Amino acid sequence: MTKCWQPLTFATIGFLIGLIYKEFESQFQVFAAQPVSDPSSYISSTKTDLVDVVSDVMQLGFPSYDTVRVRKSYVLGYDRRNKIPNWVCENLTPDLIRHNPNVTRRKTEYFEDESIHPYFRATLADYRGSGYDRGHLAPSGDHKRSQEMMNDTFVLSNMAPQVGVGFNQDAWNDLEIHVRRLVPKYKSVFVCSGPLFLPRRMNATRTKEGRKFVTYEVIGENNVAVPTHFYKILACETDGNLFDMEAYIMPNQYIAKSKPLTDFMVSQEAIERAAGLLFFNQLKKSDFRTINGKTS
Ligand SMILES: *[C@@H]1O[C@H](CO)[C@@H](O)[C@H](O)[C@H]1NC(C)=O
Numbered sequence: 001m002t003k004c005w006q007p008l009t010f011a012t013i014g015f016l017i018g019l020i021y022k023e024f025e026s027q028f029q030v031f032a033a034q035p036v037s038d039p040s041s042y043i044s045s046t047k048t049d050l051v052d053v054v055s056d057v058m059q060l061g062f063p064s065y066d067t068v069r070v071r072k073s074y075v076l077g078y079d080r081r082n083k084i085p086n087w088v089c090e091n092l093t094p095d096l097i098r099h100n101p102n103v104t105r106r107k108t109e110y111f112e113d114e115s116i117h118p119y120f121r122a123t124l125a126d127y128r129g130s131g132y133d134r135g136h137l138a139p140s141g142d143h144k145r146s147q148e149m150m151n152d153t154f155v156l157s158n159m160a161p162q163v164g165v166g167f168n169q170d171a172w173n174d175l176e177i178h179v180r181r182l183v184p185k186y187k188s189v190f191v192c193s194g195p196l197f198l199p200r201r202m203n204a205t206r207t208k209e210g211r212k213f214v215t216y217e218v219i220g221e222n223n224v225a226v227p228t229h230f231y232k233i234l235a236c237e238t239d240g241n242l243f244d245m246e247a248y249i250m251p252n253q254y255i256a257k258s259k260p261l262t263d264f265m266v267s268q269e270a271i272e273r274a275a276g277l278l279f280f281n282q283l284k285k286s287d288f289r290t291i292n293g294k295t296s
């Protein structure tokens, strides 16, 4: 069984299930079920057998499909348990971010994402009085081509609770501005941003390392999760079809103005392992010209 046969099969099964359940999203879920390591051991049956298993076992419905939402000028993957996005991807071009004087933040309003089931939907009330900002993952400042596009970045499924002063309004905003300044230097800049929940060691002593825990606050009736960190990863497309890569992890806390952005640079792998996501996996290592400013 060849490797290329497999994605095709899953695509086909995904498509069939999509038809059976009339759920557009299901195609993504079946892709997600594909094991990355040694898939050959997993697939020992024929295409038809797999479809049979799915239509038999899952006839009462899937507990989830990967929740992907295509917005007007960006795409997000939603985390239904935490009520925030897992990842938000943009492809920034000079045309998209160019300042149009008719487009303004003053004409925008935060709104709830009605396409998310009410159990998993963050609400305006969840954020109210929480002390946290509704932090955009696709920044409104990146989507100035039309008022419609800017408006569309104010959907709560594009938000996560962020510390306001020192983070959302400062260090994270500086990172967003840095990204926009890169855009005119490239054909386009692919950006993915999202939350992280990183473990910390507790009760460490001189002789003991301490055990690791992930702890985070939740806000509102719906327990919207407050991430411990945020990541941003960029693939900047050069004229030669090579890419300059930059990757950052920042803690969701007050960050002193004096700290340079370069202090937060990390490897792509560090984000991927912590997030459980793979970024830009259509690119090969040899497609990267630089990584975090260093020739690769
Ligand atoms: C802004 O709006 C004015 C009046 O509607 C229009 O004439 C102008 O072309 C618009 N500018 C841009 C950049 O869309």
Ligand SMILES: *[C@@H]1O[C@H](CO)[C@@H](O)[C@H](O)[C@H]1NC(C)=O
Pocket: 107, 108, 109, 147, 148, 151
């Ligand atoms: C943008 O959102 C505001 C506030 O909800 C609304 O009044 C306005 O009509 C929207 N504009 C566009 C172009 O969608």
